[in-house]
Amino acid sequence: MNKVDIxxxxxxxxxxxxxxxxxxxxxxxxxxxxxxxGDRIGITAAQIRKDLSQFGEFGKQGTGYSIxxxxxxxxxxxxxxxxxxxxxxxxxxxxxxIARYPEFNHRxxxxxxxxxxxxxxxxxxxxxxxxxxxxxxIERIREANIKIAxxxxxxxxxxxxxxxLVKAGVTAILNYAPVALNMPPxxxxxxxxxxxxQLQQMTYYMD
Amino acid sequence: MNKVDIxxxxxxxxxxxxxxxxxxxxxxxxxxxxxxxGDRIGITAAQIRKDLSQFGEFGKQGTGYSIxxxxxxxxxxxxxxxxxxxxxxxxxxxxxxIARYPEFNHRxxxxxxxxxxxxxxxxxxxxxxxxxxxxxxIERIREANIKIAxxxxxxxxxxxxxxxLVKAGVTAILNYAPVALNMPPxxxxxxxxxxxxQLQQMTYYMD
DNA sequence: TTGTGTGAATTCCTTCACAGCG
DNA sequence: CGCTGTGAAGGAATTCACACAA
Numbered sequence: 220m221n222k223v224d225i226x227x228x229x230x231x232x233x234x235x236x237x238x239x240x241x242x243x244x245x246x247x248x249x250x251x252x253x254x255x256x257g258d259r260i261g262i263t264a265a266q267i268r269k270d271l272s273q274f275g276e277f278g279k280q281g282t283g284y285s286i287x288x289x290x291x292x293x294x295x296x297x298x299x300x301x302x303x304x305x306x307x308x309x310x311x312x313x314x315x316x317i318a319r320y321p322e323f324n325h326r327x328x329x330x331x332x333x334x335x336x337x338x339x340x341x342x343x344x345x346x347x348x349x350x351x352x353x354x355x356x357i358e359r360i361r362e363a364n365i366k367i368a369x370x371x372x373x374x375x376x377x378x379x380x381x382x383x384l385v386k387a388g389v390t391a392i393l394n395y396a397p398v399a400l401n402m403p404p405x406x407x408x409x410x411x412x413x414x415x416x417q418l419q420q421m422t423y424y425m426d
Numbered sequence: 427m428n429k430v431d432i433x434x435x436x437x438x439x440x441x442x443x444x445x446x447x448x449x450x451x452x453x454x455x456x457x458x459x460x461x462x463x464g465d466r467i468g469i470t471a472a473q474i475r476k477d478l479s480q481f482g483e484f485g486k487q488g489t490g491y492s493i494x495x496x497x498x499x500x501x502x503x504x505x506x507x508x509x510x511x512x513x514x515x516x517x518x519x520x521x522x523x524i525a526r527y528p529e530f531n532h533r534x535x536x537x538x539x540x541x542x543x544x545x546x547x548x549x550x551x552x553x554x555x556x557x558x559x560x561x562x563x564i565e566r567i568r569e570a571n572i573k574i575a576x577x578x579x580x581x582x583x584x585x586x587x588x589x590x591l592v593k594a595g596v597t598a599i600l601n602y603a604p605v606a607l608n609m610p611p612x613x614x615x616x617x618x619x620x621x622x623x624q625l626q627q628m629t630y631y632m633d
Numbered sequence: 634t635t636g637t638g639t640g641a642a643t644t645c646c647t648t649c650a651c652a653g654c655g
Numbered sequence: 656c657g658c659t660g661t662g663a664a665g666g667a668a669t670t671c672a673c674a675c676a677a
Contacts, residue, residue, distance in 0.1 A: 226667075226668075227627075228667090228668075229668095230627055230630050230631075231623075231627055233626070233627075233630070234622070234623040234626035234627060235606075235623060237626070238604075238606075238620075238622075238623065239606065242605070252635085252636060252637090253636075253637075254636080259606070260606065261606075261611075263669075263670065264636090264637095265669075265670055265671075265672095266668090266669065266670080268636090268637065268638060268639085269638085269639080269668090269669080269670090271637095271638090272637090272638055272639070276637080276638070277637095278636075278637050278638080279636085279637075279676085279677065280635080280636055280637045280638080280675070280676040280677055281634075281635045281636055281637075281676070281677045282635080282636070282637085282677065283635085283636065283637080284637090296630065297626045297627075297629055297630050298629040298630060298632060298633070299626055299629055303625075303629060305625075311523075312522065312523035312526045312527070313523045313524075313527065315519065315523065316518075316519035316520045316522065316523035317520075317621075319519045320519070320520065322604050322622060323621075323622065326622045326626075327622070327625070327626065327629070328622065328625055366632060367625065367628070367629075369621075390632060391625070391628040391629070391632060393621055393624055393625060393628075397445075397529050398449075399445075399446070399466070399467070408627075408628040408631055408632070410624035410625070410627065410628060412619060412621060412624065413445075414524075414530075414576075414600055414619060415441070415445075415529060415530065415533045415534070415535065416438075416441040416442060416445065417600055417617035417619065418510075418512075418534070418535055418574065418598070418600060418617070419440070419441035419444070419504045419506055419533075419534065420434075420437055420438055420440075420441060420504075420615075420617065421574070421598040421600075421615040421617060422504055422505040422506055422510060422534070422574075422598070423437050423440070423503065423504050423505060424437075424615055425505060425573060425597060425598060425615070426505070433645075433646075435645090435646075436646095459657085459658065459659090460658080460659075461658080470647075470648070471658090472647075472648055472649070472650095473646090473647065473648080475658090475659065475660060475661085476646090476647075476648090476660085476661080478659095478660090479659090479660055479661070483659080483660070484659095485658075485659050485660080486654085486655065486658080486659075487653070487654045487655055487657075487658055487659045487660080488654070488655045488656075488657045488658050488659080489655070489657080489658070489659085490657085490658065490659080491659090
């Protein structure tokens, strides 16, 4: 189970499996097969079995998979069998909306700190979190030992703030700013959310 | 240049090329090579050349690519050489933040209509757009001939609203709701934005 | 029978390496 | 020279198909 040799493309599918299985469980379904799960997600049954076989043998021949069991295994594999504290940097429109988004709490992540550099916002609250001054960010994140940050600042300062996050000991950044971050890939993971890239993929197929 | 045989994985990279080239142009750089572009993005020069060669010959041997020219070609290929009208459905925290996000306007997309079912919101404004009643959505989208929708409604009603969007003639949905939409893939394109899936990919590599 | 886990076969994607042009 | 565009080679990912267990 050496992490380095699991292809990233497989890792990217595991959260989809987990999400789907959690939904099925909520619907009152407690067992499934690779076929049924694949039909829901839109991929082949063989692919699901191959992917899961990288991590262990979670199914029973003739029977399929126990959903609670597979959910627990996937949470362990993805390290979301605990709650991760997250810092949110930038509390403009988007940052505020994310801070109020309830889903994070239910699925392994808890926003525990918010930062902004706007004096008009510092000291005000988003939900029940007080917005703190970005000037204190490095220190505050380090002493709280936070490893994950969501970045919702303007593109013009995103790189600078990301550099500060690295100094603070953060090892994962979810980047909502519309710029590619230049980061040392060996010490930090970056995921980029850019809705325009996704819209442009779709317009390719449209007239 | 038959669309069906261009792999989706290549189409997914084109908007990244476009975004990067647009940024370089803003920086005052007007020509580049596959090597330089690849270094910025973090992929190989050969891959960029192979990808672009699917659509034509845009470079000059010994010289590289003209950035304005390649930007124009990519916009044509991706059909963002025009402005697409977009409908936004769901004007809660997230929808409101998206409606106010300025980037869309600069990169080929214009939000022209907003819908919500909450009587307290209908008739109020987000930016300069008046929120309309979801009950009128199908008719309004159809008569405005809008083909792209962004979906920021609660997961519990996302499937129902998406079905309505199909009835309204929409052919592309950018889905922010935390559920997989079940759609006829031959008539509609769906892209899903789920920050939790991306966070969970990163925690896989963390302790 | 059903449905897993897995080698083998296949398909798909990326990289190599170089002819050829400016 | 420098750098593109592209066949050929190599590598990765997916799918097939079946032994085997419940």
